[in-house]
Amino acid sequence: MKGISFGQYYPASSVFHRMDPRAKIILAVLYIVSTFLCKNVLSFAALTISALLLVILSRIPLRIMLRSLRPILFIVVFTSAINIFATRGAHRLTPEHWWLAIYEEGLWNALFMVLRIVCLILSTSIFLTYTTTPVSLANALERLLSPLKRIKIPVHDFAMMMTIALRFIPTLSEETEKIMNAQKARGANFTTGSLFARAKALIPILVPLFVSAFNRAFELATAMECRCYHGGEGRTQLNVLHYRASDFVAILLLVGFGVGLWFLNRVDFLYRLG
């Protein structure tokens, strides 16, 4: 657990790592829209190629990349099963007397769904979690949502809360580990016994953890006040975000990609979603 920051930020040097985090959020949104634009074989093929390109450009090892897909494995299997067995169409593949009928359309639908989900997860992990630190992500969100300040939504405060929460996740997890070790050293046992016994075994961890979390919160609040923090009003930043030409190029490219998908959708080839 030691040394690993929250999220899965993977330090490397790639175009995405250098990009402005705001641009990356916009790109992620555009890419999500693109995945839903796809309707037929050609556009899905283009989507798959683009996802592979993203993986290559991000310079993140494939092993790590695949790790992000592990949690959605169940959803992928489940939706493809539903699509395969629940879609009715014109081309039946299994014999008449089989109880569960499989149609050609079902297989296509399942394939498309899987591609869509996988591309969705891959792209958001590449644009956001793997190449952007949580803190710069929160910062970017604050800047992107700053127009909402006009309608009295405390965007800065939300962003600050998010930043603090993210900042303290590794600290607290380290603390939890320390406390767990300390209690284990006194013979505490968290893994065996009835459900009730195990829940009770958590008390020696939770009590010290809460005590220290509250202490930390008070200390942090004092420290912030000592440095005259009084909310976002008139606050400037040390590292001001700057869009660069490459950010605009990337956004334009992705918009172009979306338009391209729209045209590809109009070509009739093999199969298209209803």
Add this chain to the structure above:
Amino acid sequence: MDKIYLENIRYVYSPDTPFEQVALDDVTLGIRKGCITGIIGHTGSGKSTMMQLLNGLAKPTDGRVLLDGFDINSTFDDVFDAWREREEYAKLSKRAAKKEIRGQLAELRRTLCFRVGLVMQYPEYQLFEETVYKDIAFGPANMGLEEDEIRARVLEAAAFTGLDEALLDQSPFDLSGGQKRRVALAGILAMRPEVLVLDEPAAGLDPRGRKMIFERVCDYQRNTGSTVLIVSHSMEDMARYCDDVVVLKDAKVLMHGEMNEVFSHISELSDTGLDIPQVTRLALALRERGVPISENIYTVEDATKALRALFSQQKDGKEASV
């Protein structure tokens, strides 16, 4: 035989990730039984990791940790063949023997943390019970002792660490920092470990608190004949209380031996980024200016003695010359 023997220990944090970090690199080390061994090293030299290996909290990436000659991380396959030959298992059928050995091994693992008591850094953060009494009793209760025995041990440990009996019914959160530290220490001592491991036991305490903690630990060692390991980066404390000293540097053992022997290489130690005691620095500076004072001076008491001797020598010398 050494009480604890670390054999070619290697420990790596987050292996196979960009955050990989070697905390201990091929460390081989024997800890003498019934001695107080100090482990000193700069921050990040692997001290705390080594402590956690001793009671099985952390498992070495490579190498073995032997306690009384037995590898504490032995698996069933490791021990089966050897144990099968033992008298108590020889008579049993193979299946019964397997079950027995498995049970025996599990019991050994369970009791390991009671045999090797580990007091972590800033142990006051582990307090959680409603009363001091209950908190000290947590360890002994986990050992499965009888109520009377627990009570006896808690009272003994509390008295030993200088906690007033009236404090036992208070909430541990109402105590002062030094008192909390003593409660945490009592919680470990109440388990009567044969090896006591302390990670920076005096960190953040005032001089009186430091002295109190170290003296209690020394008393415990003397009364029970147990083996004690103290991690610290204060060479002065080490010099005062330890028999042996291990110096760690960059995940490796730099020096190991009796305290006087190790500390006589003090000029080499200064490269490890450790704080050389002020009095030692004073003695070295005096020597540089031609004062014939011993260089093995690590505590204020040493210095007092050496300077006294020096002054009386000088006086004698003067009288003789007159």
